[in-house]
Amino acid sequence: NPVSALTIAQLRAIYEGKITNWKDVGGKDAKIVVVSREEGSGMRDCFGSKVTEDIKTDALFYDSNGAIKTKVSSEPNAIGFLSLGYAEGLKTVALDGVNPTIESCKNGKYPVVRRLYLLTRQIPTGEVKAFLDFCRSEEGQKIVAEQGYVPIAK
Template structure:
């Protein structure tokens, strides 16, 4: 072979050989070094009651420290929103500050005839808030009903100063709204004068700013305002929403807080529920400001 042709053949061969090599870091270069398999992450979704959302988030934060391969997603929106998500199959657990109703049960049973599953996870008392400067200390259930139906519009009519009552309420997707409507208003509609707010925290903030305001929500949110004592009727004792009174049922507006599931829980969801009802989980209930389920 001529020298020039021989040199060209050699260069071509070298180029072909080097072109067949892959750079370090390619999948084939790493094939001989097995990578550690990543642990699968279980995702559990919890949605619903704004009253319970802070409690749900605290449970989730502490439980995920023990189970780093588990991700808990906790969001609010109201009890009705959480139950609707459960019916639609878009959440694993619905948080609710009211019992599920018959129509919702039937919808869930279309998905699973053995459902739904109800768990009482904490106790709470619906508290009526007034501004810290308001001299009124107690109201009867009838007076609260009159205020929220719009029949009583001035504080002087319930022992306060001559000033209009500014009424704050929750949105109708709220379990707290439903509880007050059923247990205080006898199923009647709220006054059109009630200003609807998106969460209990917003109600508390509004009452703290408005000297003549009144609002309601869970006992855990009662900060920066004053809680009213409640009387069953004019002759009854005025009962404050204390832990003992709420846990014993002496306080007239005590209630349970619930988790609802479409069926019996398994796996990561079951582990989370066991944690919620454990002594450690129930201590978080107390730390947040509610009362243990047991």
């Protein structure tokens, strides 16, 4: 589909079922296939807080980023949302004029971003502390970036 940019208002209208054809947002005359994460997922919660919680009932719901990627990559008229690390090989869409890149997510300019946290029940020790230290290390953050995610700002 030739659409490479949407406004948040257009994206909201698509997911709420108010815009149902790509031609209404500058694309070809084709029904939009709406793809979403299932209720209760972190991605869905983020999308709900930034775009809309009112996702139309005939949307296709999936339980993983991988399943969304598979569906969107195989359906030319689909639109979906997933973690940036899964976007490789897919056409991404600018929102409000901002492309989803590591830099635009890191600096907060891309409008649909969520932070991920590693939590422990108590002050970490032993292997748990070693793992968390590795995650925060230069080597750990290099892996984060290689996987398409946004590394921790130092």
